[in-house]
Amino acid sequence: MIPYRRTIISNTLAAVLLLTLSSPALALDVQSLIREIEQQYMGASSHANTTMQVRTAHWERTLEMEAWSLGRDYFLVRILEPAKERNVATLKRSRQVWNYLPKVDRIIKIPPSMMGGSWMGSHITNDDLVKANHIDEDYDLRLLDETATHYLIECLPKEEAAVVWGKIVYRIRKTPRVPEQVDYYDEELVRVRETHFDDVQQVGERIVPLQLTVLPLEKPDEMTVLRYRDLVYDLPLDETFFSLRNLKQR
Amino acid sequence: MLLTLAFRNLWRNQRRTLLTLSAMVISAALLILALGVFSGMFRDMLASATEQYYGHLVIAHPEYHLRRDLFAHLPDDIADQLALQREAEITGQSPRLRSFGLLSRPETSQPVELLGIIPELEQQVTSLQHQLTSGHYPSAKEHNGALIGQGLARKMKVKPGDELVFVTQAADGSIGNDLLIVSGIFATGDSRHDNNLVLAPLLWLQQVLVLPERIHEVAMVVADPMTAARIADRLATDLPEGVGILDWGDLLPEMREVIAAYDVSRMIVVAILYMATGLGILNTFFMSVMERTREFGILMAQGMRPWTVRGLVLLETLLLGCIALVIGVFCGAVMTLYMQQVGIDLSGYITPVTYAGGTILPRLHAVFEAGNFLVPAGMLLLISLFAGFLPANRAARLDPVVAVRDL
């Protein structure tokens, strides 16, 4: 999702900065530099119309949604199409997630036991939404390989990090500086999941990929594709926008 | 000729005959009663395991019970397709659709198992309608009436008439959700059902899951649960591809084990009972034959062959055995009937017990089973024969001279 993607970018930038500066003294500076960059994105807000296409072994469907986000911790997504699911919405505030169901006019808080469930039927889980933004907190980054056009960055979980992956590898294009692919490995370093980033465009001052594809490798026929349209950054949004009342709003 | 003699012999000494007879009758009757109570407990165990939730037989996709995969569904007229209504042994069928999701109230949400059912049909197979603590079983008219377990009701603080929201992943990937109104609350004593299970209308769930005209299983009951495995094997041969059948033993392997162990202890006790009865009968027969030593001596002195004497004694014992059998079985039947209809109610100091996937009601009662009558009857005859054999031999070997002098 939006925050997810952006954090990958922020991680990437941090990693890249680390790479270009090699002396330890400068590395220390890099730390604070990273933090500064994080701060920048923390404050950023965004709005977009998105299309999500999901294919599983049993069904295939396409959703049209409208999404708002603020930093890493807040977002609100509302379904526009298909008509049957119009106004179903998800609100995330830091580590809590709620769904609004217009058919019964109720707000449901997602309890821990349901966090493993998929979000809106896709290959992205509720848990992904909650945890995706803390990759830099939970992993140690290092440069694995470098070619003329790409960086390969390896992320290994920190000693006590509560993450299920054994390893995450980013492939990042040098120019423009955007991620292309992220591979997720289990503890035995078997690749379990892949995310691809495509359709890189300029949006305002930023260069971002507008299409995200999630592939569960052990189910080769399945995938989730997320496309962004009309993406806009830096709106006058603050935390109060991301409220349960707005969740219900039609 | 010998038969008439035997018969008359019996009636000659009425006192002795009646004595022996009464002992045999009472023992036989008590034995039959004991067996009936054993069978009753046995049946209760089985019934509780199967009739609360599983049924005796289940038709579903062959691997459905392993992971309860939402997508392993069958057409909801599968029972008709298989012409199950023609099976005389199947006394009830219930098509069901199953979903796992969240049951939600404003303050709390709980993960639950929701079973979509048709009330009239489900009540033929399971017995939750007899275990309601409040409200009523959802009727066909209530399009979204739900029956929930007591533990669940307590956690969510609901009572009949309250609204609940059920949320799950539908079969087309969307978020299936709809309102339910609590019709009734059940308490089985089994926390797995009381804290987890919700029954709702099949049609309602089919809509929520976007699985029109689909079900996951057909649960069935048969007249005698012990025949379920046999029936399953028979039906299995005709099932089409993608449809399997399981009996309660497959669904509740632990119950099978409990029953095996229970059978062992039952056999031990039954052996004790037979032995006690047998020894009693043996005793009386011995005595009665010994008493008549003089009589036998006279008969043999008058020319009756030893083997005729033996035959006579054996016949007498057999006759006595048969009469005792008839009366004993009758008395046993009467007592079993009482225990079956009335039984002994222990609910004053025991609440329902859960084990091996079933819950037992706190009462002692009996059931009628052919085996509980035929076997004691057979044993009685056998014991009579055996009990008569030794004394008969003894009598046949007597020296008429010595015997006549016996007083």
Place this chain on the structure above:
Amino acid sequence: MDYLHLAWKNLWRNRRRTIITLTAIALSIMLVQALHNLSSGVYAGMVDSGVRAGSGHIAVYQQNYLESRDESLYFEDRNLINEIEAIDGVKQVLPRLYIPALAQSSRESRGVVLIGVDPHREAQVNPFLKELPEEAMLRSADSRDAVVGSRLLEELQIKPGQKFVVTAQHQDGTLHSELLYVRGVVSSGMKDIDSSLILIGRERAGLLTGSLSSVHELAVVLSDPGYETPVHRIIATMLATRPDIEAVSWQRAMPNLANAIKLDYASQKFIFLIILLIVTIGVINTLLMSVMERMREFGVILALGSKPMTLRRMIMLEALSLGLLAAAIGSLLGCLATWYLVSVGIYLAALVPETLEFGGVVFDPIMRASWNPGWMLQIALYVVGLTLLAALYPAIKAGRITPVKGMRHY
């Protein structure tokens, strides 16, 4: 006094009959005693396993916790564990925290209930951990070790030694996650346990919920069930200053187990009743027969001047001798049988795979008896009593004989 001697001799006049009757009574006594001791041994075993894995002989909970198992009903330890441990008769105090959570691996996720325990205490007592070697047990209350049921492990698609993440609701309303490693695997044979058990250190569990020194349950395991009443009283006194928590007996905490035993025992009593009735019928019959065949003799005795009362007394004495002898032999055999069943037991595994569930606890594959001398004596005395009762009718009959009628008898 000669009547006893006479009675004894009378018994042995018809050796075969007496021996057969003796055998019937003695064997019945033996079997009833042996069966009772066997089942009491099995019950004791079940209760023992049950209290160790479950609530202990006595458990301390928040008021109302038992009815709903609501995870918000926890309480602070405040040295209660140490105080209770110091009570005479207490073997171990097991603090437990039950937390509903999500367990996730790289491939799967499952809703579970984590049980936060004190590893050192739990290892000494919990039967599920009995089979686990040292390397498979939790190392400390704050380690990241987890002991997981075998089926759950399969469902999460992870192996021993691998990691998984648990997420639960923190006190402050947010979700917290912890990293855990599969240290040991429990394979009890019971589907329920194997597909849901996760044991972790209670401090690690406390980190998840923000309730570090809290518990849902203090399971008090006694060194002998006999201590239950006094210890319960002491604990109740200790808790007088804390009205929000209470001590309950295992019968209330685990009603399934208590009732399973009660039910089985009730049906057993019914069956024993029937057995004894059948034996009594046999005895009545025997005694009656023996009276009948001595009618003539009795007639003579009466004609010679004895009182009817004497006859009656004699019959009763015969019955008494028979009863006492049978009780003695029967009890001796019962002791032998019990001794065998206590030391060797019955090996159920031939009939059923590894473990068996009854009342929700693990059934030992070997059925062992326990000694209940008091109960055995009781049964022996009942039988003697029954024998005497059985002799009443024959004795009355004997007393009603008139000399003339008797002597005419054949």
